Amino acid sequence: MRDQLQRIQRWAERRLPALTRYRRPESLPIELHRRRIYIVPSGFGIGFSVLLLVMLVGALNYANNAALLLTCLLGAASAASMLVAFRSLDGLRLSHIRAGHAVAGQAIELTLALDSSRLRNAIRVDLGGSSIAFAIDANTTAQVKLLLPTVQRGWQPLPRLRLWSSWPLGLFRAWSWLHPDQSVLVWPQPEVAGPSPHAPADDARHMRLHRGDELAALRDYRAGDPQRHIAWKASARHDHLLVKDFEQPQSRPQWQLDWRQLSALDNEARIARLARWLNEAQAQRCSYSLWLPGNEIASSSGPLHYARCMSALAQLP
Amino acid sequence: MNSSIARRKAVELPIDARAFDLLGLTMALVLGLHSPHLPWWLSLALALTLGWRWWQRRQQTGRVPRWLKLPLLALLVLAVIVQYGNIFGREPGSALAVGLLILKLLETETVRDARVGISFACFALMAALLFDQGLIATVVVALGLLPALATLRALEPGQAPTSLPRALLPSLALSAAALPLALLAFLLVPRLSSPLWGAPTPEQARTGLSDSMSPGNFTELLTDDHPAMRVSFDGAPPPANLRYFRAYVMWNFDGRSWRYLDTRYAKPQEPAPLEADSSIQYQISLQPTRQRVLPTLDVPLQAPAQAILQPDREVLADKPVNDQLSYSARSALHYRLQPTLDERSRRLGLRLPANFNPRTHALAAQWRQRYGSDDAAIVQAALTLFHDGGFRYTLAPAPLGRDSVDDFLFDTHEGFCEHYSSAFTVLMRAAGIPARVVTGYQGGYWNKLGEYLLVRYSDAHAWSEVWLAGRGWVRVDPTGAVRPERVSLGAAAAAGDQLSWYRNDWLQGLRNHWDIVNRWWDQGVIGFDALRQRGLLTPFGIRDTDTATLGVLLAISSVLFIAIGLAWALLRRRTRDPLRDALRELERKLARMGVVRRLAEGPQHYLSRAARALPDQRDELARLMSSYLELRYAHDEPSPESSRVFQRAVRDFRVAGVVK
Numbered sequence: 022m023r024d025q026l027q028r029i030q031r032w033a034e035r036r037l038p039a040l041t042r043y044r045r046p047e048s049l050p051i052e053l054h055r056r057r058i059y060i061v062p063s064g065f066g067i068g069f070s071v072l073l074l075v076m077l078v079g080a081l082n083y084a085n086n087a088a089l090l091l092t093c094l095l096g097a098a099s100a101a102s103m104l105v106a107f108r109s110l111d112g113l114r115l116s117h118i119r120a121g122h123a124v125a126g127q128a129i130e131l132t133l134a135l136d137s138s139r140l141r142n143a144i145r146v147d148l149g150g151s152s153i154a155f156a157i158d159a160n161t162t163a164q165v166k167l168l169l170p171t172v173q174r175g176w177q178p179l180p181r182l183r184l185w186s187s188w189p190l191g192l193f194r195a196w197s198w199l200h201p202d203q204s205v206l207v208w209p210q211p212e213v214a215g216p217s218p219h220a221p222a223d224d225a226r227h228m229r230l231h232r233g234d235e236l237a238a239l240r241d242y243r244a245g246d247p248q249r250h251i252a253w254k255a256s257a258r259h260d261h262l263l264v265k266d267f268e269q270p271q272s273r274p275q276w277q278l279d280w281r282q283l284s285a286l287d288n289e290a291r292i293a294r295l296a297r298w299l300n301e302a303q304a305q306r307c308s309y310s311l312w313l314p315g316n317e318i319a320s321s322s323g324p325l326h327y328a329r330c331m332s333a334l335a336q337l338p
Numbered sequence: 339m340n341s342s343i344a345r346r347k348a349v350e351l352p353i354d355a356r357a358f359d360l361l362g363l364t365m366a367l368v369l370g371l372h373s374p375h376l377p378w379w380l381s382l383a384l385a386l387t388l389g390w391r392w393w394q395r396r397q398q399t400g401r402v403p404r405w406l407k408l409p410l411l412a413l414l415v416l417a418v419i420v421q422y423g424n425i426f427g428r429e430p431g432s433a434l435a436v437g438l439l440i441l442k443l444l445e446t447e448t449v450r451d452a453r454v455g456i457s458f459a460c461f462a463l464m465a466a467l468l469f470d471q472g473l474i475a476t477v478v479v480a481l482g483l484l485p486a487l488a489t490l491r492a493l494e495p496g497q498a499p500t501s502l503p504r505a506l507l508p509s510l511a512l513s514a515a516a517l518p519l520a521l522l523a524f525l526l527v528p529r530l531s532s533p534l535w536g537a538p539t540p541e542q543a544r545t546g547l548s549d550s551m552s553p554g555n556f557t558e559l560l561t562d563d564h565p566a567m568r569v570s571f572d573g574a575p576p577p578a579n580l581r582y583f584r585a586y587v588m589w590n591f592d593g594r595s596w597r598y599l600d601t602r603y604a605k606p607q608e609p610a611p612l613e614a615d616s617s618i619q620y621q622i623s624l625q626p627t628r629q630r631v632l633p634t635l636d637v638p639l640q641a642p643a644q645a646i647l648q649p650d651r652e653v654l655a656d657k658p659v660n661d662q663l664s665y666s667a668r669s670a671l672h673y674r675l676q677p678t679l680d681e682r683s684r685r686l687g688l689r690l691p692a693n694f695n696p697r698t699h700a701l702a703a704q705w706r707q708r709y710g711s712d713d714a715a716i717v718q719a720a721l722t723l724f725h726d727g728g729f730r731y732t733l734a735p736a737p738l739g740r741d742s743v744d745d746f747l748f749d750t751h752e753g754f755c756e757h758y759s760s761a762f763t764v765l766m767r768a769a770g771i772p773a774r775v776v777t778g779y780q781g782g783y784w785n786k787l788g789e790y791l792l793v794r795y796s797d798a799h800a801w802s803e804v805w806l807a808g809r810g811w812v813r814v815d816p817t818g819a820v821r822p823e824r825v826s827l828g829a830a831a832a833a834g835d836q837l838s839w840y841r842n843d844w845l846q847g848l849r850n851h852w853d854i855v856n857r858w859w860d861q862g863v864i865g866f867d868a869l870r871q872r873g874l875l876t877p878f879g880i881r882d883t884d885t886a887t888l889g890v891l892l893a894i895s896s897v898l899f900i901a902i903g904l905a906w907a908l909l910r911r912r913t914r915d916p917l918r919d920a921l922r923e924l925e926r927k928l929a930r931m932g933v934v935r936r937l938a939e940g941p942q943h944y945l946s947r948a949a950r951a952l953p954d955q956r957d958e959l960a961r962l963m964s965s966y967l968e969l970r971y972a973h974d975e976p977s978p979e980s981s982r983v984f985q986r987a988v989r990d991f992r993v994a995g996v997v998k
Contacts, residue, residue: 055908065453072457076464082533084661086524086864087471088464091479093523095460097516098487100900104907105512111907143494154496188497189508190490191453 046178046202052114053184058197060107066192069099099192106195109141109188116162118179120205122328124296128168129205131179136162142189148182174209174292174335208331211297212290218276218298239263275320276302276309292334299334303327313337349450352399357492360505361452362392364459364485365443371466371479372436377421380433384440391443402444411441432465449493456486473859484509519899526892528885529868546627547585547777547798552595553738553746556756560733562795563849565625566779567633568857570790572619576635578781580671582801582813583633583793585778587650589686591767593694594742596760596775607649610811612637613677614670621666623861630654633778635669642667650774651675662865675811679772687772687805695743695764702768713771713806717814720765724758724819727751731821755817759800762816772805776813788854917969917976920985924962928952931993941966952993962987 062070073096080088114136121130133146137157145154149169157163171177185196239255242262256262278298283291295311302309303324310320311330314337318330353361366388373381387410391402414437415425422430439462442455463482467475487509491497546566548555567583575581588596617639624632632645632653641647642665645655655663679687690699702716709715728751735753738745743764746757759775766773780799782791801815875883883891925935925944933948945963949956965984969976 069457072461076461077527078534080464081527081530082535083468084529084533084867085467085471086866087476087479088467089527090476090520090524090863091464091467091483093520093527094480094513094516095483097519097523098483098512100519101512101516101903104903108907140498142497144496154494156496156498158498186494188491188494189512190487191449191493192490 046200048202049118050114050116051199051201053110053112053197053199055107055111058107058110058195060103060193060195063187063191063194066099066194069192073099099190102190103193105189106186106193109144109186110184110195110197112139113137113141113144113157113184115184115199115201118201118203122208122331123171124208125171125174125210128170129177129207131167131169131205133165133167133182134162135165136160141186144184144186144188146182146184149180169205171205171207174207176204176336177207178204206332206335208335209289209292209296211300212293213297215294215297217301218278218282238266240266276307277312277320278302278309279312280314281312288337292337296331296334299327299330350448351495352447353449353452353493355396356502356505357452357489358395358446359392359502360485360489360492361446361455362388362443364456364482364489365439367482367485368439368459368462368466369436371463371475371482372432372469375429375469376433376436380417380421380437383417384437388440388443399447401447407441407444410444411438414438414441428468432462432468435462435465452489452493456489459486471864473856473863476859476863480513483513487512519896522895522899523892525866525871525874526888526895528888529866529871531868546629546795547631547633547779549586549598549629549631550595551588551756551760551775551777551800553742553753553757553760554735555595556754556798556800557733559795559798560754564795565792565853565856566795566797567622567624567793568790568860569620569622569635569782569793575784575791576618576671580636581781581791582636582799582815583779584636584652584776585631585633586776587648587652587803588775588777589689591690591760591764591775593691593740596763609647609651610649610676612639612651612670612673612675613810614639614673616672617668617670619666619668621664623662623664623857623865624659625860626661626663627659630656630658632659632663632665634667636671637673637675638667638669640668661867662860664861664865674809676805677808677810679805684772684805687774688767688770690764690767695741695768697741697744697748698761698764699768701747702765702770706769713804716769716771717766717804717806720762721814721816721819723747724762724816729753729758729820731817756800758816758820759802762814763802766802766804774803774811776801776803780815783850785850785854787851788857790857792850792853792857916978916981916985917966920981920988921966924988924991927988927991927993941970955991955993958991962991 073092076088076092076095080086080092116134116136118134119132121132123129131148135144135157137159139159141157143154144157145152146165146167148167151168153165153167155163155165167182169179179201181198181200183196183198185194187194239252240263242251242256242264246264250264252263252265276298278295280291280295283294286294299309299311302322306322308320308322309326309330311318311333313333316333318326318333366385369381369384369388376384394402414434418425418430418434418437422433424430425434435458439455439458442451442458446452446455460483463479463486466479469475484506488505491508492505547559569583586598588598590597590599614637618635620635622633632642632655634642634653637651638647638653641653645653645665648654653667676683705716705719709719730752731754732752733754735757736750738750738757743761746753746761747765756777763773763775777798777800779793779797780801781797782793784790785792799815799817801813801817803811803813806812871888872883875887880887921941928948929935931952933944933951935944939947942963945959945966949959949963952959962984965980965987969980969984
């Protein structure tokens with residue numbers, strides 16, 4: 022059923038480009054304007070107008086002018102709510118989309134930045150099956166977080182997303198399709214289990230994890246220093262706080278992860294294994310370097326380094 | 339698509355406490371508006387149910403279990419059937435609707451439930467107007483829309499939190515914005531000239547004048563201060579003692595009550611002949627009475643439209659007055675009515691039930707003997723008796739026995755208009771003078787501001803007409819003999835000491851001013867029927883506005899309103915950026931000298947280029963550039979002061995010299 026619907030939709034987009042012209046990818050920022058906001062009565066709106074019709078006929082039949090006035094008021098308010106619904110989308114601007122990190126198969130977190138010059142309530146975003154409602158204050162930017170499911174590693178273009186609102190009364194649905202020309206990078210999924218990376222022999226004795234607890238010197242306290250590093254006894258002898266300065270031991274393992282070592286495996290398996298090794302290295306806080314065809318990353322450590330390596334893996338052909 | 343599933347789920351989402359509170363408020367309002375015509379125990383039970391549900395949901399969200407809900411539903415239907423006999427019709431229908439609405443709240447947990455509840459509440463609000471379409475009721479019902487609309491707003495997810503009173507404000511604004519369109523639609527929606535189905539159920543209106551009169555049945559009427567009709571005159575209003583509005587002329591007396599019979603004659607009769615030299619034209623707007631009689635000032639010359647002049651020159655409309663009715667008529671105040679009396683009428687005018695009121699008959703015979711054939715003297719003797727015989731005007735007289743007239747004339751000596759007119763008429767008939775009782779209204783309050791006469795139910799009155807040879811039917815008001823101020827001031831003033839404390843002068847004045855508003859409402863809104871709608875465009879030269887014209891007008895003006903609404907919706911306020919505006923102005927000035935800013939050129943590059951091109955003003959341009967760059971990039975938001983300084987500098991900048 023759903024497949025059929027999607028086929029019909031694809032056919033419609035092919036045959037009726039005029040209807041779907043805003044569905045082609047376009048670059049950010051995207052500002053909604055009257056030519057791309059559509060509005061139809063919701064199911065509740067249709068039901069409500071039937072009720073209004075019944076009330077109208079009843080009031081006319083019983084020649085009850087007060088009831089007629091009330092019905093007219095309710096009808097006019099409903100009609101006015103259509104304009105309010107339109108206005109709650111008109112002028113809304115999607116300025117940028119920031120993507121988080123996720124491995125293939127997990128949902129990736131997207132942060133949509135939407136700005137508005139006036140207060141808007143009950144704006145909703147649908148993207149890839151998830152939906153979220155939010156409000157924007159006047160002259161502010163709303164950061165809307167959404168989860169997008171991913172399937173495989175690499176650049177994944179964003180699907181079209183829908184901004185819609187049934188504000189204020191739920192009688193009308195105003196919506197607009199946005200198709201940002203942007204892709205998110207999905208990291209490869211690491212293999213579940215496998216051999217450890219081959220460690221150089223001279224590093225073997227350093228494999229024990231070092232906590233870096235060799236005291237080097239005392240220095241003045243700087244904001245942000247952990248409290249447990251304060252040398253209380255030494256500080257008592259001075260008029261300011263002193264902090265124990267630790268030296269990073271040079272005995273941390275050095276991993277050299279190399280694409281070429283895994284020549285026995287096929288491409289994706291290699292990538293999965295390297296990804297797992299990267300994870301392990303990151304978990305053990307050791308430094309590592311990564312060699313990939315056409316991309317050599319020097320040895321380093323830390324989350325930035327990890328992200329760089331994973332992204333490099335993700336972008337392999 | 340996934341999104342449609344997500345949308346369906348959105349309707350199933352549970353509602354939050356704010357939406358539930360607003361929904362409860364709406365339902366409470368509906369219940370309050372309907373409670374005047376619901377039995378008190380049902381209102382109380384429903385109110386308790388509402389309160390309990392609200393408390394219960396505060397403790398824990400969740401539907402009320404089915405084993406509790408179904409018995410309640412059965413109980414409600416049973417209660418309605420016990421009270422009204424069935425579940426159809428206006429009263430039982432509305433009782434059932436309000437009950438179902440409250441019960442709906444018991445199972446309201448999701449957005450869909452709440453929306454159904456609000457739609458139903460809107461309908462119930464409208465149904466409240468079927469019982470009372472007065473100004474206040476309508477305004478209160480319209481205010482009832484506010485929590486209803488606010489509930490619908492509160493059902494939308496993702497909105498900035500507000501306090502409960504503030505949640506009502508946007509609905510007020512929306513309603514206010516919708517009011518012009520609503521009024522226009524109200525004016526132009528074509529009215530039905532006849533109902534599509536069923537006859538409108540008659541309103542449980544005021545008792546009004548009835549077509550029979552027995553001692554004591556006026557009491558309720560005389561204490562009812564609601565407007566009965568409003569009269570505006572072409573020219574000066576008649577003096578207070580001539581403001582008699584005749585409704586029923588009653589001939590038949592059975593010893594206790596007087597009855598009006600419009601089938602006195604087998605076939606339709608010509609109205610009684612009338613000789614009059616002057617007449618007065620006036621318009622009456624009559625509140626619904628559910629009777630056919632149309633009160634007219636004294637003796638009308640002709641019947642108003644869609645009404646028939648009866649033999650005694652009383653007016654009956656073609657059908658009962660179920661809605662407010664306006665009619666105009668012309669009446670004579672000084673006249674001779676039926677100068678010659680036919681034999682049948684004479685017989686009817688003298689007929690008295692046998693074996694009633696022997697003492698009255700004796701008194702009449704005694705007078706007849708004393709005054710001979712001088713009818714006028716006998717009338718005078720009766721009035722003198724009422725004036726000097728120790729009679730008292732009171733709205734709470736002692737009860738009368740079988741011989742009611744005897745009891746009144748010789749024992750109790752107290753009563754009000756109907757006692758006096760009845761006793762007087764019986765006396766006259768016993769003395770051989772044709773006489774009849776007339777009921778209607780007398781007096782009224784002249785509203786100076788609105789220039790109309792307000793006649794209340796409490797102005798109901800009964801008097802007599804006697805037939806005197808050569809003068810025809812002559813009005814005699816025996817109550818006036820006892821209490822002249824009844825005729826000049828009205829029933830309430832005549833009752834004197836029995837007045838309630840609240841009928842103060844200033845309060846009375848306030849009520850009379852308020853009545854102008856009510857009159858405007860009754861005439862302008864409630865009385866705006868198919869006939870009035872057809873005359874809507876008379877000021878613009880279209881005498882008869884038919885349905886097609888109304889439709890076209892409605893379409894045109896709706897388009898107009900839609901255009902206004904769209905203009906508002908599409909309006910985009912330009913973001914105020916004085917700095918950018920100032921730079922634009924500078925660009926225009928420089929462009930006149932040939933230094934045009936390129937599309938992809940930053941301000942620094944552009945102004946530097948301009949400085950090179952205009953060496954005479956290099957320093958000035960450099961200053962402008964540096965201050966612009968500082969204002970633009972050194973702060974998040976330039977202060978308005980410094981922006982103004984820059985603006986002034988740009989305005990003072992003059993391009994001098996010629997560029998090569």
